[in-house]
Amino acid sequence: MTAEETLAKIAGEVSVCTKCVLHESRKKSVPGDGPANAEIMFIGEGPGFHENEQGHPFVGASGKFLDQLLAQADVTREEVFIANVVKCRPPGNRDPLPDELATCDMYLEAQIKAINPSIIVTLGRISMSKFFSGVKISAVHGQMQKVGERYVIPMFHPAAALHQSALKPTILADFAKLPDQLKEARAALGKPVVEKVKKKVEEIPDDAPKQLNLF
Ligand code: URA
Ligand code: SF4
Numbered sequence: 001m002t003a004e005e006t007l008a009k010i011a012g013e014v015s016v017c018t019k020c021v022l023h024e025s026r027k028k029s030v031p032g033d034g035p036a037n038a039e040i041m042f043i044g045e046g047p048g049f050h051e052n053e054q055g056h057p058f059v060g061a062s063g064k065f066l067d068q069l070l071a072q073a074d075v076t077r078e079e080v081f082i083a084n085v086v087k088c089r090p091p092g093n094r095d096p097l098p099d100e101l102a103t104c105d106m107y108l109e110a111q112i113k114a115i116n117p118s119i120i121v122t123l124g125r126i127s128m129s130k131f132f133s134g135v136k137i138s139a140v141h142g143q144m145q146k147v148g149e150r151y152v153i154p155m156f157h158p159a160a161a162l163h164q165s166a167l168k169p170t171i172l173a174d175f176a177k178l179p180d181q182l183k184e185a186r187a188a189l190g191k192p193v194v195e196k197v198k199k200k201v202e203e204i205p206d207d208a209p210k211q212l213n214l215f
Contacts, residue, residue: 003036006114010107014087020103022046022088022096028055029088032111034081039182039194041081041117042066043108043127045157046096052089057082062159066123069158069171073178079196081115083108085127095126105130118150118185121178124157142174144181151185153178 001009011031017023030047033056050060058066070077086096086104096104108130112120122128125137131152132140144153155174161167186193 003114003116007031007036007111010110010114014107017087017107020086020088020100022086022090022100022104025091026088027052030055030057030084031087031107032057032081032083033077034083034115035079036081036115037194038079038081038115038117039186039191040075040079040119040121040178041083041112041115042121042123043130044082044084044123045126046084046086046093047089048093049089057084058158062157062162065158065162069175072172072175075178081111081117083111085130101126101130116150118189118191119144119178119182120147120150120152122152122154124155124160128154141170142177144185146188150189151181153181 011029014029014031017029028051030051034041044057047057048060048062050063051057057063066082067077070080085108086100087107088104090096090100120131122131128135128137128140131147132145132154135154137154137156140154141156142153144151146152153174156167156171158171161171185191
């Protein structure tokens with residue numbers, strides 16, 4: 001099975017999963033979006049109201065801010081994979097409970113294995129605690145650490161920065177470090193540069209100005 005097929009299979013399983021209580025209030029599951037060869041994978045907490053309606057991660061207010069943060073890191077949504085530690089919305093956006101995290105982790109682990117990213121960026125305390133325990137996000141945010149076969153960078157959750165404006169410059173500065181951290185991670189892992197996702201050539205209309213051919 002290719003990595004794309006594996007990710008599609010996981011998404012299919014998640015959409016009908018009843019392994020934890022979160023399926024009871026699910027409208028749409030949110031397995032995660034992105035290419036199977038993403039070099040960077042972002043892991044948030046869980047779907048909120050809008051994500052539950054639409055089935056895609058970070059489409060609400062924190063998603064808008066995440067787009068701004070991705071721009072700081074010189075990456076687009078199309079080239080990164082964005083997932084969450086739980087794939088169904090916790091009622092009222094409460095924190096996912098330990099047993100829900102433990103149950104849903106098999107899907108996240110399978111996604112990480114299929115994608116094999118060089119860098120995982122955790123967004124917020126809860127996804128950080130999948131990789132690091134007993135640390136404070138205020139002490140380690142933005143610092144890249146080797147975990148197994150890849151690097152993990154804990155970052156503040158975009159929603160936290162939206163609510164506490166004092167965090168905003170910090171999270172922006174952390175994201176701005178990502179391009180250099182990616183270079184460092186690639187070199188240390190001996191991984192080649194993955195070609196950036198390009199806009200499909202077919203999207204250029206036939207009657208596009210001739211000058212386009214110069215590029
Ligand atoms: N917050 C998250 O942690 N994940 C989402 O998908 C949306 C908001
Ligand atoms: Fe299954 Fe995860 Fe949804 Fe729980 S949150 S029902 S484990 S997919």
